[in-house]
Amino acid sequence: MAFVVPQLALADLPVNKQALGQVEGILKFCAQASPQLAESYEEQGALLIGKASAQKLAEARKSSEYKQAYESTRDQLSKLDKEHAAEACSSAAQGK
Secondary structure, X not given: XXXXXXOOOEOOEOOOHHHHHHHHHHHHHHHXXXXXHHHHHHHHHHHHHOOOOHHHHHHHHHOHHHHHXXXXXXXXXXXXXXXXXXXXXXXXXXOO
């Protein structure tokens, strides 16, 4: 499973609201699918948001673009069987 992150600017965020929702949806899903790697996913999330302010993040997360992308991503990932989901997430956490 490949994770694609669109790189569009949003003020202080290095990605747009939709991309943020997609990636955070993936990372949260993977943290649940592979709890032993949750710290790695948190680190990847921190890299994604860079030096964005807490206010900018909160604003982005409240947006309809973010919410729709987050929920859509989580919905699609929830359809994977647990074994394949854990394998894909484990590979992503290890940078494979």
